[in-house]
Amino acid sequence: MDTLYADSVERLFSQISTPASIRAIESGQSTDAMWKEIEQSGFLDALLPESLEGAGLNLAQVFPMFLSAGRYAVPVPFAQTMLARAWLFAAGVTPPKGPISIAGLGVRADKGTVDADALPFGRVSAWVLADMGGDIALLPTAEASSLFSGGPGSLSASLQWITRPGAGIAIAASKSARVGLDQLAAASYAALIAGAAERVLAMTLDYANQRKQFGKPIGKFQAIQNQISVMAERTWASRMAAELACRSADWSPRFLMAALGKARCSEAAGLIADMAHAVHGAIGVTDEYGLHLYTRRLREWRLCAGAESYWASRIGAQLLSQPETTALAFICEELSAQAA
Template sequence: MDNLFTDSVERLFAEIATPEVIRLIEGGGRADALWQGLEDSGFLDVLLPEESEGAGLSLADVFPLFLLAGRYAVPVPFVQTLLARAWLHAAGIKAPPGSIAIAGFGVRQHGDALEAGTVAFGRVADWVLAQVEAQHVLLPVAAGRRELDSGHGSLNASLRWAAQPTDAVLIAADALPRIGLAALAAASHAPLLAGAASRVLELTLDYANQRTQFGKNIGRFQAIQNQISIMAERTWAARMAAQLACQGSGWEPGYLRAAVGKSRCSEAAAVIADIGHAVHGAIGITEEYDLQLYTRRLREWRLAAGTETYWARQIGTHLLQQSNHTALSFICEDISP
């Protein structure tokens, strides 16, 4: 992507998604002003074709934007909304205004009631794109009830509707894009994890080069260097996996690439968060220090849209079903052609 375009998005995030704004929203404040800034920017429709008032960019083109959203821990479903709008457009539906979370798992129907458990960004989203049994539907969050069931500062929420809202948007079964919502959600979270990991690595390197002990920076101690080298290795592996998840000539992620990206990024998330806190020591868990804004997102996004175990199982199952493939040919032909 053009650096000028990427730089514009980074300047926008630096202005409207500051640590102070993140803390305000995590504390229960409204995200309306932040979201309006994103709406006004015009970036939310970049995956749509130009004839539909989009920019006609591909998923690979916008990968740097997705990384930046993770690096700045943007506390609204920016990446999910871009992908959901493109998904809906491919299904012949114009997305309504507002932010869209993607519920890839955990949506159930009990009689007339609908329940979506632990939806990522469910606390701040305006809509939820979900599959309810065989029906795909876009549900207005305001018509339901939110239940905050996660830890401090979480943006997850479980949602419940007593009946299907009258303003819900139904998607016809014969118009569905190839990519399902589970893989779409996985592809949206992989670059978020990679971006947040890069920020944690940056904060950890800065701290290790500033904090002194026994007369020298702690970054000069071999034990610390070993830990940071592992952290850097995992961070760049996550970035490469996330980039793989966002490969393709169009807007649509590939199922297996999304699976690999989410699996690898989720696997790296816990290690990166643990090492970041180990190097920082006690200061890393304090409310005033920014590290916890990103490590909490790493842990939350690791669990969202399927953990590394779930997606590794999907990849393995797919491989075992391909009797004509070796593991190497499967990677070369199906995952990374």
């Protein structure tokens, strides 16, 4: 992606997604002002063709945007809305205004009642693009009852629609896009994890170089260096895996690449958060210090759209469905950067 786009997104998020604004939204303040800034930027339609007033970019080109959203822990579904809007246009549906969450997993529909459990960004979304077990529905959150379902500062919520919402849009499987919502969400959260991991590593390095013990920065001690080196390894492995998940010539992620990217990023998320807090010591658990704004997101996004065990099992099932293919050939042909 042209550096002009990347720099513009970075500047936008640095101005609107500050620690103060994140804390305010987590405590219940409206996201309207932040979302208006994002909508006016025009980036939400970057994946749409120019004929539809988009930028005509592909998924690989907007990957830096997703990274920035993770790096600044943007408390609205920016990446998910971009992907949902592209998906809806591909399905022949004009997307509505407002933030859109993607629920590829965890949605139950029974006798007209729809439940979405622990929906990521459920507290701050206007719409939910939900897989109903075949057909897809675009559901307005305003017509649902909401139950807070996360830990402190979580933006997730469990939503329930007692009856099918009048403002909702049903999309038949025959008309829906070829890309499953689960892989769409997986690619987005892989990129968000990678971006948040970069921020956590940078904060940890800065602290280790400033905090002194026994007359020298703690970053000079071998035990701390070992932890930071492992953090750096996992952070950059996550970055590469997320980039693979988003490596596509059009707007849509490939299934196996999205599965691999999410599995690898989810696996690293908890370890990166743990080591960051270990290096920071007591200051890392204080509310005043901003580390938790990003480590909490790492833990939450690790589970969003399926954790590492879920996606590893999907990759394994794909391999087992090809009995004529060896594991090595599968890795080289299906899971490599060249394959992407």
